[in-house]
Amino acid sequence: MISGLPLPDLRTIVSEIAEEMRDRKDRGEVATYIPELARVGLENFGIAVVDGDGTIAEAGDSDKPFSIQSISKVFTLTLALGKAGDLLWTRVGREPSGNPFNSIVQLELEKGVPRNPFINAGALAVTDALLSCHPPRAALGEILSFIRAAAGDESIFIDENVAESEKRTGFRNVALANFMKSFGKLENPADLVLGTYFHHCSIAMSCRQIAMAGRYLAHSGRNPETGFNIVSARRARRINALMLTCGHYDGSGEFAYRVGLPGKSGVGGGIFAVAPGRASIAVWSPGLDAAGNSRLGRMALEKLAQRMKWSIFG
Template identity: 75%
Template sequence: MSDAVPDLDTVVREIAEEMADRPDRGEVATYIPELARVDPKAFGIVVIDADGHVAAAGDSDTSFSIQSISKVFTLTLALGMAGDRLWRRVGREPSGSPFNSIVQLERERGIPRNPFINAGAIAVTDTILSGHQPREALGEILRFMQFLAQDPTITIDEAVAASELRTGFRNIALANYMKSFGNIDNPVDFTLGVYFHHCAIGMSCRQLATASRFLAHSGRNPLTGHSVVSPERAKRINAVMLTCGHYDGSGEFAYRVGLPGKSGVGGGIIAVAPEKASIAVWSPGLDASGNSHLGRIALEMLTRRLGWSIFGA
């Protein structure tokens, strides 16, 4: 029996072909009206290995709303500004509750359980906003994404942002509730405006996989050698992604895929195979936890075929 490593391009192409034929595609998000318009048949995947080789298949260059994937990058920015003081405002534990739950906030006196549920990401956004005007803070987030993805064309989908502003009543409630406990420093409408807009950034799988490379390689871009964060901080961000990156489906994702990752209700998922590759998949249909149904299945196939789970082959 051969022990040859499977060819990355072949594995990625085969997975995309298998996903194209599957009838079980999940349900697109409808609570944000603009997301309900997305074609549920779409599927894209990109893997960028440590040498910079890009394996891509399907709708890999189609831009989509990254939604909560942006929370990984705002967390990175906020830690750069506040350091470990950030953890006084937001925890690092899995929530076990829906991503927009208000029940835990009441029980835990306005301190969100982790930075990837909505309340936690709003608190993180408030940290970035402090000392800035909303337009300045948003510009800083967008420029950071463009820098990491090496693509200045990345923009915010204003239609999606407007759609979220019109329908984001639960997020408005979460922000006001945290404000009542003193965990939001800025005017609530300023913080929410920045939050809704960074969730509405549009990116492709190729751009997201490129932007995530620093997390796969101890905090630096392996091609340029540029350090984005320290190895210690990259390790910590990856740890929170592993335990909290998929809402109350995080345990299932760790069990099946075995990689740090972060999902968004736009159907995207980024994942990190430490020192091996950064990965992005997109399939708009979601499971009951709000994670891409086929995206998770595709990542499980990928890690199984390549032996990339951090828990071993």
């Protein structure tokens, strides 16, 4: 049972939402500043919901891998907190930015310290923290191994074509990294931080794999399948709090208002969301809104939260 509804009803709701999204015309626009993402068809839509028993309700293109982009920041943050603990917060803040995800304005005002770990500058600081423990290849191996283990799926991979595409066109991220370096806020060479960042953003996963990998954040830090505590319940709550307040950039308030669940988006069109104590959720539709978040993905999650009565606000 989930939230008072038997699983067949959840499966019905998920299927109905996928059907409703399939017929919508206002699908947003794909991210064209990363050429490989511009190739993805707007017609794609997938959704997967995993409950505490590991039972999956899914529909649409739920098993089709796509570039998770900034959803990877949830997993790198988890790893960095495991290594640095609360010392990480001396390098990156925990406040909403109110600016686009790749903005350089606040970095100058705040002397190279990013507002939160989910904007690009903040994710660069988190990546730098991981590199302080390992060289790039080993750091990427650790990130990928962690995600594979959390998902229980060894087939998850880094899409090298997307990584190369980001490297060729990621001039704003290059500027962010060098700006932070100029303030002494990166310990490692900027090019190594950037290369690692581009590669973990280029991890390819399906909705099903993302929902499986993120189960620990829906269940107080514990993988409900293995019973293993990936993080403490306290840390899981705090990561969820950051997803709620900062997970959708300058669209985070709107997402909290309409969906009422912690979530993290990526410009590949994916959104990972958590119904605490109930389910881990992933949706994918590559068309983005003006804030860089999946347009239909947010709509689908709003419908799911309403019909399942999953909003954390009651």
